[in-house]
Amino acid sequence: SYELTQPPSVSVSPGQTARITCSADAFANQYAYWYQQKPGQAPVLVICKDTERPSGIPERFSGSSSGSTVTLTISGVQAEDEADYYCQSAASSGTPLFGGGTKLTVL
Amino acid sequence: EVQLVESGGGSVQPGGSLRLSCAASGFTFSNYWMSWVRQAPGKGLEWVATIKQDGNEKYYVDSVKGRFTISRDNAKNSLYLQMNSLRAEDTAVYYCARARWVQSKFYFDCWGQGTLVTVSS
Numbered sequence: 001s002y003e004l005t006q007p008p009s010v011s012v013s014p015g016q017t018a019r020i021t022c023s024a025d026a027f028a029n030q031y032a033y034w035y036q037q038k039p040g041q042a043p044v045l046v047i048c049k050d051t052e053r054p055s056g057i058p059e060r061f062s063g064s065s066s067g068s069t070v071t072l073t074i075s076g077v078q079a080e081d082e083a084d085y086y087c088q089s090a091a092s093s094g095t096p097l098f099g100g101g102t103k104l105t106v107l
Numbered sequence: 108e109v110q111l112v113e114s115g116g117g118s119v120q121p122g123g124s125l126r127l128s129c130a131a132s133g134f135t136f137s138n139y140w141m142s143w144v145r146q147a148p149g150k151g152l153e154w155v156a157t158i159k160q161d162g163n164e165k166y167y168v169d170s171v172k173g174r175f176t177i178s179r180d181n182a183k184n185s186l187y188l189q190m191n192s193l194r195a196e197d198t199a200v201y202y203c204a205r206a207r208w209v210q211s212k213f214y215f216d217c218w219g220q221g222t223l224v225t226v227s228s
Binding site: 029030031033035037041042043044045048049054086088089090094095096097098099100101 | 142144151152153154157166168202207209210211212213214215216217218219220221
């Protein structure tokens with residue numbers, strides 16, 4: 001079955017760059033989206049259409065896509081960025097599909 | 108400001124029913140697809156259902172087909188999820204989310220705070 005695969009965890013020190021990957025059988029002709037979820041809170045859309053940043057999202061958040069992998073990059077990580085991050089695209093049926101999530105720890 | 112406020116969660120026995128509601132404000136509700144997304148305790152996000160602006164198209168994840176029904180009342184700016192024949196595996200926080208349609212695929216640009224549904228005997 002079609003899956004979006006994320007690393008369970010990523011750790012970085014404050015000020016460093018965090019990269020969270022999301023791999024699929026194929027992202028061909030499909031955009032990817034990224035959500036940030038802090039403990040006890042609802043998810044927040046931080047990247048849409050692979051690379052676009054919604055209004056209000058800090059510039060340190062960026063997205064990229066290459067072949068079967070999309071990447072969320074957080075430059076100059078801050079303590080407040082510690083959260084779970086989920087990628088989302090679509091299953092082969094066209095219905096929404098989320099990756100398993102990555103816990104970002106700021107050391 | 109866009110606001111989505113869920114209600115109706117609670118504890119129910121297996122086989123029981125619940126109806127979730129989502130009150131929308133701050134945008135023209137009737138112009139948007141709307142969805143429910145759930146998150147089991149300690150787990151990731153799972154899309155549940157989506158409904159078109161006029162209510163005439165509905166999509167469901169396979170695990171809830173025949174048991175859950177998504178609906179909306181545009182006059183009341185409200186989204187609903189009728190959940191029947193509930194199972195323990197339906198235990199989750201249920202989020203109401205505004206859905207956007209791009210390249211024949213959905214994503215979710217605004218989310219409510221969620222309502223907890225617990226299915227247990």
